[in-house]
Amino acid sequence: MRTLRTIRHRLALLLALPTGALVVLAATGTAAQAGRYAEAGRTGDRVAVVAGTEDLVRELQRERGLTAGLLGGEEGFRAQLGARRAAADQARQALDRLLAGDPPGAGPVRRALAPLTGLAALRGRADTGTATRTEALAFFTDAVTGLTAAAFTDATGGADPQLAAALATLRSLADATEAAALERGTLNGVLAAGAFRGGDYPAFVRITAVKGAALDRVPRTATAARTGSLDAALRTPAATAVAGMEQQALNGFAAERLPVRAADWWQAASTLVDDLHRVESEAAAEARARAAALRSAALRGLLLDVGLALAAVAGAAALGRLATRSVTRPVAALVAGAEELAEAVLPAAVARAQEGGAAGPTAPTAVGGPAELVALGAALDRVSATAVRLAVEQSALRRNTAESLANLGRRNQALVTRQLGFLSALERGEHDPGVLANLFELDHLATRMRRNAESLLVLVGEVSPRRWELPVGMGDVIRSALGEVEDYRRVVLRQVDEARLDGGAVAEVAHLLAELIENALAASPPDTDVEVWARRGSGGYLVAVVDRGRGMADGELELANARLSGRESFLVGRDGLLGHYVAGRLAARLGARVRLTPSPVNGVTASVLLPEGLLARAEVPV
Structure with a gap:
């Protein structure tokens, strides 16, 4: 028991x-x-x-x-x-x-x-x-x-004569x-x-x-x-x-x-x-x-x-306390040592390993009392040394993996950027409608490849190098997101309120919306549309992506919202939905809130609330 x-x-x-x-x-x-x-x-x-x-x-x-x-x-x-x-x-x-x-x-x-x-x-x-x-x-x-x-x-008086x-x-x-x-x-x-x-x-x-x-x-x-x-x-x-x-x-x-x-x-x-x-x-x-x-x-x-x-219970409690104190005190010292290992020693060793330093030795656990508990303390010291070594190795492995992924992502991004430039030059010099259509399709495909490369950079903590100096209208940002998804013809813009987004956040907001729209298109039947609503409110700018798919169960929604909030690492995910992890990282970086909720009829609605600080103030005419 x-x-x-x-x-x-x-x-x-x-x-x-x-x-x-x-x-x-x-x-x-x-x-x-x-x-x-x-x-x-x-x-x-x-x-x-x-x-x-x-x-x-x-x-x-x-x-x-x-x-x-x-x-x-x-x-x-x-x-x-x-x-x-x-x-x-x-x-x-x-x-x-x-x-x-x-x-x-x-x-x-x-x-x-x-x-x-x-x-x-x-x-x-x-x-x-x-x-x-x-x-x-x-x-x-x-x-x-x-x-x-x-x-x-x-009225008999009971048992009293x-x-x-x-x-x-x-x-x-x-x-x-x-x-x-x-x-x-x-x-x-x-x-x-x-x-x-x-x-x-x-x-x-x-x-x-x-x-x-x-x-x-x-x-x-x-x-x-x-x-x-x-x-x-x-x-x-x-x-x-x-x-x-x-x-x-x-x-x-x-x-x-x-x-x-x-x-x-x-x-x-x-x-x-x-x-x-x-x-x-x-x-x-x-x-x-x-x-x-x-x-x-x-x-x-x-x-x-x-x-x-009460005296009987108190006496029994006192005897039990006296009988257990001689054993529980050394055990408490062992517990304190284990907690220090978990809360201080291991995080410090991992931090030093991430910075490229050595892990350093662990302090021995001081345990008195019976010989059995002293031996247990020595075993705990060996366990702590092994745990620190493994944690440092794992941290170094993750750091090297992240650096490798970032290097690979940057290379892919550079190649895709060159490819897009080359395609743009071909498009400007081509007059044959058929060939030009093929070039547009290649351009669209390359744009999606660039988003995938940037997704890899987002997952390892890199910042997108694409920046705009001036604010960009939200309609253009949403259309830019549509250009990064495959079946963009099925996306219908129902309402887009006028607003201008800070140029430094344009690429990341477009990337975030593209991930959500891509997921909505994948979840919807091929003969249905995905609707996008964008409204300006007192708390910020709200963008809603509504699909007409089969919907998600409560447990699935809870897991998806955990990924979108950035509370779960993509390294532990098992279902392959990297888009949720990418969107969660981008939302955390932007200070936005992303949440999935059931649609009124069927399907799922993905809501993105951009904070007021990302929106540029309207220019006052002179």
Whole structure:
């Protein structure tokens, strides 16, 4: 594997197994603590949802009792009902704000709140007397029962017995408080009516039985403090009065009129219900405190486990560092020596060889440490000496090759120039049209031969000897380029903006355009034309050569543009496209930008952007 090719990685692999075991153990403990921490946080949020729901339940219970009394015929409750309704609406808004954060258990409570959409309609019928007492009691009781059941859905306390007991106590107190509140509202309506009617008595008996059962369940799970608070709430004068009036109601079930005033019952029963709500709130506070304690303990354990995991990793890293430093330091010295050889010694030796000097000796690599690494350093010194010698030989060979090519190119150029002069003299003295046409063809062929000779000089870095003293129009430069390609009759000049090119750059620009036009003609089918567009712009002079060939793939375009930018040497090319290398050298010398792009329909567009500095300024008439 690639990751095991270094000494550092192999030593790290030796320590990976024990380190991995430590990390896995620490990660397991950390994950368990994180789970307990998250569960404790969710339980605390659930308890907050229970408390917020029970606040709304308490206000609905009070409104239920007053509404039952009003519908039973006691008009004195109407004045109190408005404040109770406002308190219930405020409790509903507070619960909605709590549920907006989407705490655990919010979904069931939201669904349980849905039936309360009919509360406003019930209130209106209660005010007008069109609703019955039974209907109002059933509506509020269903809403309260649904909210309490939804609030305690899945609120079990998890694996902590103390928290589970606190939640069970809270549920029992909620059931007892609801039974006491329902008893208050039911009997309040009965007393307002004067006596039991229809199914009022059986319903009242069932409610008292449910209340007693719920109160009996509380001591089984409650703490001593909560049991004491509940006992105190059941021994108050109000609780004693409630028990007495409750017994009177049970004994006088068949009486025409019960001997209890509705206002007295409401006051005493409300005090008892408030006391039970207080005990319930204390139980909720206990549950929240236990959840917070569990969360704090889980956080401490989580931080401890994370610290142990980090310490294990840090210790393993320190051991690995100590184990590898004794080996990697000498290896680093070898690497530094190799980099100096590649970046400084070899380039300097090549530069001296190109100037005709000697390569010079290489400095030995100083390596300490084990004998094996010392031997490796000596081997590197031998390799560096051999590399320097080979690099110098290659550089000398390239220099000699370039000089030979330049000499050959100059000779060819001189011969072709003489040939062109001789052909020009023959053309001036010849009057036979047939012979003159042949001479023109020979002249054109010789012109192409001269371009090939100059291409050889361009590749080896020679400058064209052809120079013009005065600026030349771009139209003439482009036509001169056409004279250096074979099938120039297929080239169409679509547009040529007026501009004058500096005389010193005319030959090289014409050569550059001829190479691109030659490539476009070779890439196009014989029955198609190659178009040339030349436009003057703010950034320079742009010449575009458009062919209608098969085009080039993305990879081919990338390679061609690399050659045209001068980033690749012609000595490494394998596809024989020397024209791209020649154009790239000429563009770099002129400061021009050459790029191939796909044509809009098919084929390739070669764009040449000549810089503004190559263009002669227009002469201002005197």
